[in-house]
Amino acid sequence: MTKEDKVIVYLNRDEEGKKVNYKQALKLCEDQNYRYDIHWCAEGDKDGMSSGNTDNLHPNTLKERVEGLAGFWDRIHISRKTLRMSKVEQGDIALASADKRRRVYDPDKFTEGLEADYGKFYWHNVIVVNDPSEPNSELGRHHHDYVEMFVVPVGQFKFVLIDPEDPRNPRSHSLYAGTRLVIPEGIDHVVKGVKDSVLLGFGNVEFDPKRLIASDKKILETMLDEL
Numbered sequence: 475m476t477k478e479d480k481v482i483v484y485l486n487r488d489e490e491g492k493k494v495n496y497k498q499a500l501k502l503c504e505d506q507n508y509r510y511d512i513h514w515c516a517e518g519d520k521d522g523m524s525s526g527n528t529d530n531l532h533p534n535t536l537k538e539r540v541e542g543l544a545g546f547w548d549r550i551h552i553s554r555k556t557l558r559m560s561k562v563e564q565g566d567i568a569l570a571s572a573d574k575r576r577r578v579y580d581p582d583k584f585t586e587g588l589e590a591d592y593g594k595f596y597w598h599n600v601i602v603v604n605d606p607s608e609p610n611s612e613l614g615r616h617h618h619d620y621v622e623m624f625v626v627p628v629g630q631f632k633f634v635l636i637d638p639e640d641p642r643n644p645r646s647h648s649l650y651a652g653t654r655l656v657i658p659e660g661i662d663h664v665v666k667g668v669k670d671s672v673l674l675g676f677g678n679v680e681f682d683p684k685r686l687i688a689s690d691k692k693i694l695e696t697m698l699d700e701l
Contacts, residue, residue: 509560629671
């Protein structure tokens, strides 16, 4: 991420030595093709107790948020992501039951809340990680012209995502047992899991290997560097 993609805005006008770079923040807010994540914190906050964040803000909303935070917090961090990247969704999946012996999932809950936006989802595959130390063991390395959704019932995976329209800004997501990730169409992704982890794959179209589009070399290199 470059200086043009991320800014730190100091809001405490009275403290000497702090640069109140509102102009830089407002310039960042002008691009309607992006959405913005904002994190605010108190000076010297190391444990996150005096902080907060809001994601996927529209440029106009971000401007209002910055102005509303002025005078209350020492600084904020703003980073941007494309409209497609802002649709990436990570969340928990419902458990039918759980105890010391087992964890029981309801498959009908895997896609709950997604159909209204994306339609029906189809089973694509079940992936089990054998040996993550093997060369080229990363999964993905491509994008699709449809929406994918992944569920992790067992283990742990790291996803690195890039929108080719904004290749300097990779995004990382760590998924654990009981979580899912929705990846919009056109988003390049690479995935790595720990041994014996299980990944369930779905798509809002029936699976067709011809619709897998390999990542460009530079995008792939950037994603692999983030793993």
